Amino acid sequence: MLKKEGMSNEVETIIGPSVHVEGDFVGNGDVVIEGTVSGKLRTEKNLRIGETAKIFANISAANILVAGEVQGNIKAKESLELTSSAKVFGDIKTNIVTIASGAIFHGRCQAGEEKKSRLEKIDDKENNKNKEKPLEPVIK
Amino acid sequence: MYLYLYDSFLNDKRFAQTLAKIETRLTDLGIGGKIYRLSPLRNVEELISDEVKAGVTNIIVVGNDKTLSQVVNVAAKHEVALGLIPLGPENQIAQALGIPEGEGACDIVAARIVKRVDLGRINNLYFLSGVKIFSSEVTLECEELYSISSKLKNALITICNFRPATAQLAATANYFNPQDGFLEVFIQPEKTGFFNIFKRPDRQKTIIPFKKLAIKSKSSVPVVTDGQRVLKTPVKIEVIPKKLKLIVGKNRNF
Numbered sequence: 001m002l003k004k005e006g007m008s009n010e011v012e013t014i015i016g017p018s019v020h021v022e023g024d025f026v027g028n029g030d031v032v033i034e035g036t037v038s039g040k041l042r043t044e045k046n047l048r049i050g051e052t053a054k055i056f057a058n059i060s061a062a063n064i065l066v067a068g069e070v071q072g073n074i075k076a077k078e079s080l081e082l083t084s085s086a087k088v089f090g091d092i093k094t095n096i097v098t099i100a101s102g103a104i105f106h107g108r109c110q111a112g113e114e115k116k117s118r119l120e121k122i123d124d125k126e127n128n129k130n131k132e133k134p135l136e137p138v139i140k
Numbered sequence: 141m142y143l144y145l146y147d148s149f150l151n152d153k154r155f156a157q158t159l160a161k162i163e164t165r166l167t168d169l170g171i172g173g174k175i176y177r178l179s180p181l182r183n184v185e186e187l188i189s190d191e192v193k194a195g196v197t198n199i200i201v202v203g204n205d206k207t208l209s210q211v212v213n214v215a216a217k218h219e220v221a222l223g224l225i226p227l228g229p230e231n232q233i234a235q236a237l238g239i240p241e242g243e244g245a246c247d248i249v250a251a252r253i254v255k256r257v258d259l260g261r262i263n264n265l266y267f268l269s270g271v272k273i274f275s276s277e278v279t280l281e282c283e284e285l286y287s288i289s290s291k292l293k294n295a296l297i298t299i300c301n302f303r304p305a306t307a308q309l310a311a312t313a314n315y316f317n318p319q320d321g322f323l324e325v326f327i328q329p330e331k332t333g334f335f336n337i338f339k340r341p342d343r344q345k346t347i348i349p350f351k352k353l354a355i356k357s358k359s360s361v362p363v364v365t366d367g368q369r370v371l372k373t374p375v376k377i378e379v380i381p382k383k384l385k386l387i388v389g390k391n392r393n394f
Binding site for chain 2: 014019021
């Protein structure tokens with residue numbers, strides 16, 4: 001999980017509170033955002049959105065911690081954590097989700113592995129069987 | 141073979157004694173060589189090219205950041221190791237390289253720890269330590285993908301290869317490595333006013349690693365490389381990985 005102070009010893013990108021980033025931002029490692037970002041935001045590693053941050057973008061990262069405001073869809077490969085100060089207006093998709101009390105979240109949430117329910121599997125099997133059956137000739 | 145390039149300000153009498161000591165120490169260590177004194181009339185490029193053809197493999201600059209920056213542009217074009225014996229004011233690069241001032245630097249040159257470091261290239265000029273932008277009203281276009289701008293009017297914007305003197309070591313320990321293949325955009329608010337003294341600068345800072353960047357502005361803004369050459373925006377900056385062989389000390393900060 002993400003630590004609030006210093007995620008790892010690797011080099012991280014820090015966007016301070018006085019900075020505005022616009023466009024397709026692709027981070028090289030961990031990314032910490034305290035400023036404003038609009039466009040797209042993507043990193044293969046961890047992402048921390050600080051309390052002062054405002055994001056108007058679709059986000060994609062391995063682990064995401066949100067303490068600020070996000071207007072856009074969030075996709076976290078591993079885990080997503082919304083702290084009590086988080087404001088999220090958009091859909092979220094992740095494996096493990098943690099939402100603290102007080103967090104604001106408007107959108108759809110999809111958490112957990114993408115496994116089909118038993119009923120859907122039976123439906124799929126039946127559909128496949130029907131496809132395999134050869135068509136009978138129609139005799140008038 | 142060693143070539144020593146003395147800056148013109150070392151002609152001043154107050155450096156005579158230190159230079160004599162340095163020359164003695166270099167002879168004792170068995171690394172003496174040709175000595176040239178730089179002057180506005182002497183063409184550094186021609187001088188170095190001729191000496192490299194004659195077999196020089198180590199160029200040692202005796203002077204400060206400005207002297208080194210002047211030679212870096214030429215040395216980068218040849219396969220030579222560049223060293224520094226810091227003398228005089230403004231020696232921040234020497235600190236980053238872990239080289240003490242004066243006579244102590246001779247031992248570093250003799251020990252010859254050679255590291256390949258990245259160089260920055262602004263338009264067609266190389267720079268070693270960094271670029272200072274004298275206005276925060278600029279837009280930095282990174283990797284042709286996104287743009288960075290500062291909301292503050294008094295922000296200090298620097299493009300760094302080596303750690304800038306204004307960056308706190310503890311807060312930026314993982315950054316500003318001249319061997320990582322990246323340059324960094326470093327933005328921090330200028331400390332003005334009584335209340336700003338108490339604000340934690342590490343919480344205000346912005347550090348973004350990049351490989352390619354363009355600096356644009358509405359009106360022309362001065363940009364200074366290594367505290368020496370002045371250019372005007374728009375400019376293009378990129379990193380040239382492992383371009384220069386540099387003689388460094390054990391106490392270097394990367």
